[in-house]
Amino acid sequence: MAGLCFDMYGTLCDTSSVRTRLGEELGVSDCLVAAVDETWRRKQLQYSYQSAQMDAYEPFWEITSHALDYALAQYDLDPDDDTRTRLLHAYDHLDPFPGAVEALDRLSAAGHDVVVLSNGNPEMLERLADDAGLSPHLDDILSAHAVRTFKPDPAVYEHAAETLDRPLGDCRLISSNAWDVAGAGNAGMATTWVNRARDPPEAIGARPDREVDTLPAVADDLC
CATH class of the missing domain: 3.40.50.1000 (HAD superfamily/HAD-like)
Known part of the structure; x- marks a missing residue:
């Protein structure tokens, strides 16, 4: 064995299940929700590669947080701190x-x-x-x-x-x-x-x- x-x-x-929370919290179109989700996941992976290659390790929770910030900035979204925290914790659910x-x-x-x-x-x-x-x-x-x-x-x-x-x-x-x-x-x-x-x-x-x-x-x- x-x-x-x-x-x-x-x-x-399924990482794409964060879309439900993104839609509830951001109140934007389904198309924009999908774009934020795709960017968030793509940057999450990219930042993990960069972290490893630069010998600048951060825990994956921090990597995920940085990626979320990038995705929100990419689409000119600026939720308040409490909303951002709820978005990040979508990865717990x-x-x-x-x-x-x-x-x-x-x-x-x-x-x-x-x-x-x-x-x-x-x-x-x-x-x-x-x-x-x-x-x-x-x-x-x-x-x-x-x-x-x-x-x-x-x-x-x-x-x-x-x-x-x-x-x-x-x-x-x-x-x-x-x-x-x-x-x-x-x-x-x-x-x-x-x-x-x-x-x-x-x-x-x-x-x-x-x-x-x-x-x-x-x-x-x-x-």
Whole structure:
């Protein structure tokens, strides 16, 4: 049996579910809400890469906060402090993707160690896992915060293997983020890509070992 490392943001939980809170708090058009959401997520990822490359680590909660500020400024939105705080905390209340609990439970019953491996810092991951109802179905929550960098740095995947007390090749990353899959495979970890959008794989880094389009299909494949 393997150590199965699930990405959280975009894999187990839907980052685009922040749109509900954005719409409620900002009172703008659906089109603008979608643009703010897309920019927020894009800058969140970009700032994590920059932070790692510049050796200027900040916890992912702070990265997410900076990205929100950029997205709001991009569209000339200036909510008050209380509204901005509520927007930021939308990341504590993301919707789990359909079949998330089912997949975790089936894989655990099959004898796999089932953990989260995420760029999120421990506190934000724990809040989200509790809110989304995922905590009882996980063996552990592993954070890139432990090594003060972010995926796809190999150190994050190596940390997971060390924590699980397994060779890196006996661990598998399950992620919907193609760049994450490419990074984990490049580091030597087995990978499953949850390719919901049927995108092509990344041109840089390793190609996925396995590819599915839903979380239950991960369990179909590995149980």
